[in-house]
Amino acid sequence: MKKIGVFDSGVGGLTVVKEIRKHFPHLDIVYLGDTARLPYGDKSESTIIDYSLSNTKFLLNFDVDLIVVACNTSSAIALETLEKKFCKTPFVGMIKAGATLALKKTKFKKIGLIGTRATIMSGAYKKELLRMNKDVEVFEKATPLFVPLVEEGFAEDEVSFIVAKKYLSPLLEKKIDTLILGCTHYPLLMPTIKAIAPDVSLISSGRATVEFLKENLDIKANNKKGSLEVFVTDITTHFKEVAEKLLQEKINLEHISYERMNGNEN
């Protein structure tokens, strides 16, 4: 395992890349943020599948050994299609990884889940959690304002606190002890969510992915420092700034137009 591909609709998937680089620094990573077509979370299933297919085709041009679908919406809606269509490539989705870690952490088997509307409506997390443990109770809430709040720099503002309180109250009333942050943007709201739910274990996709990779794949670490290539389908105002702040390293952003990407059929 030398090179992995990672895609997300935007900058959020870099929270997963950050964790992967921390634990497997030797891996070469090719990242694609589909910023020309983000956000995915309120779009229809067929559109999300189309976009996920074209992202995957693009990453396969780089001969990656594995693809991490670092977008919960894509993982919930498109993973099965990707695995069928590209059956030689192993994929890691956020749902199985997140569900596995949540079941490890929960004491009272009351798990909360927040995500985009598409992720919640898919029922993918709930199905996976119940498949692994039929005694667990799952309480779900779509939290579609969290992504724009993060992207607009309101993550640590009182507005996010009020919105988070509205969104989380019904879950806290159910006495959840674990909360899956079912969207790669949400770790950036961690301090706000922790302030509202101090006793709840928070499960981030990045941490869950690393645990999943450790348990399921034979990755031999070495001392080489892996490369990171970051592609976006649109050069937007904040991507580079937010990405570098998040990763705490300088990145070289490359632009691939979504039409050119769609032409990369293989």
Added chain:
Amino acid sequence: MKKIGVFDSGVGGLTVVKEIRKHFPHLDIVYLGDTARLPYGDKSESTIIDYSLSNTKFLLNFDVDLIVVACNTSSAIALETLEKKFCKTPFVGMIKAGATLALKKTKFKKIGLIGTRATIMSGAYKKELLRMNKDVEVFEKATPLFVPLVEEGFAEDEVSFIVAKKYLSPLLEKKIDTLILGCTHYPLLMPTIKAIAPDVSLISSGRATVEFLKENLDIKANNKKGSLEVFVTDITTHFKEVAEKLLQEKINLEHISYERMNGNEN
């Protein structure tokens, strides 16, 4: 003038359609909401121009006599390109219409402007206002959270009130007497904005467009009730519901995939 085409990135442009239907009920309207690729407001200029070109090409298939670019972001960034490329078709953009009405309303020549990041950064409104009247003062503020707040049903929630107060305070300190709502979603926040700025004249794109059409085009009204065809590039959860509530009439939603739309070269 019988049939007009109208496009926007999503549902917001229907606030313009509503005003047009109120004042020119005989016109047939073909509307396109590019919901598969919304929002436009944080994307780059070249991407916004690409999307606007493909929307225009799609509408021209319906032999429309005029195209209303009911998206402030497209109007600010892409209108000139559209007018050059499709020189036989008249276009009405939101900028000129909004600027004209704002200059009519302002008493003290202090005009505020809110819009998406792309609209504000383009400087299009400010340039147009100063071209028409060099003595006017323009105070601008990008308000990118307004669109998701509207789309997520928070328009009349305290959260919108807090966000709007944060966004509008610096403009109100400048003693603006007129405020251009430079995004077709914003009229849905009118009650909130009015509560914060009760003495300010609010200029909506819909109202401004109707005034502009009345003054600049020879539209002969008749008693026929015009048709309304609504196309979207993605069938999303709320579109139909929000659209019907807004228009106060039933609509028949048709889906056109963005790939098929891009194939409609003419």
